[in-house]
Structure formats: structure tokens, C-alpha cells
Amino acid sequence: MSVLCADSTSHEKRHLNFEDALFSLGALPTAxxxxxxxxxxxxxxxxxxxxxxxxxxxxxxxxxxWRDRSLESAIGNGDWKKHMPR
Structure with missing residues (x-):
């Protein structure tokens, strides 16, 4: 697998994690x-x-x-469901 392909796959997974979190939480952490x-x-x-x-x-x-920063990191690595709620 090329570096570009691996990066694209990683980006897509992160994007899907954020979509899933947005759908479930109704909002995303502050930019x-x-x-x-x-x-x-x-x-x-x-x-x-x-x-x-x-x-x-x-x-x-x-x-x-700080909580938003932590939530953003948790969403990025797919652990956001374990994160404390808003």
C-alpha cells in the first residue's frame, strides 16, 4: 500500500468518526x-x-x-463513545 493510499484511508476513517459523532452527539467540538x-x-x-x-x-x-480538545482527540481515534458527555 502506498503512503498516499494509507493516508487517504486514515483520513477517510477519521472523517467517518466525525460524522458518526456528529450524528450521535448533535454537535462537534469547537474548532x-x-x-x-x-x-x-x-x-x-x-x-x-x-x-x-x-x-x-x-x-x-x-x-x-479542554474538554472539547479531549473530545476532538477521542473522535479522531474512534474512542469518543467512552468520552464524558457534554
Whole structure:
């Protein structure tokens, strides 16, 4: 099997995993660039929050970004059904 063929097969399998997850979950994790931007913003929010409530809101957003990153990885390798739900 050529490298190109193996890469194509791997890409197709990953694509099907994402389609399956989308159908079952009704949504996909936030895109990488959006997620990384949110993480930067929430780090700033956490460190400059004027109240404990706003700091907690930032921490929740950060944990959600980490969860989406983990879910994206789990979908990619086919283990998303074992991942904690949203």
C-alpha cells in the first residue's frame, strides 16, 4: 500500500468518526483555532476577574475548551463513545 493510499484511508476513517459523532452527539467540538482563542481569553479573564463569580465563569470556559480538545482527540481515534458527555 502506498503512503498516499494509507493516508487517504486514515483520513477517510477519521472523517467517518466525525460524522458518526456528529450524528450521535448533535454537535462537534469547537474548532481548534476558536478553542485556542477562547483559552487565551479565559486565561486573561481568570487572572483579571474583579469577582470570584467572574473568575469561576472563566474557569468553566477553560475546562470546556479542554474538554472539547479531549473530545476532538477521542473522535479522531474512534474512542469518543467512552468520552464524558457534554
Amino acid at each position: 481548534h483555532t476558536t478553542r485556542e482563542q477562547r483559552k487565551r481569553e479565559t486565561h486573561s479573564l481568570i487572572h483579571s476577574a474583579p469577582s470570584a463569580g467572574e473568575e469561576l465563569a472563566g474557569v468553566e470556559k477553560l475546562v470546556n475548551a
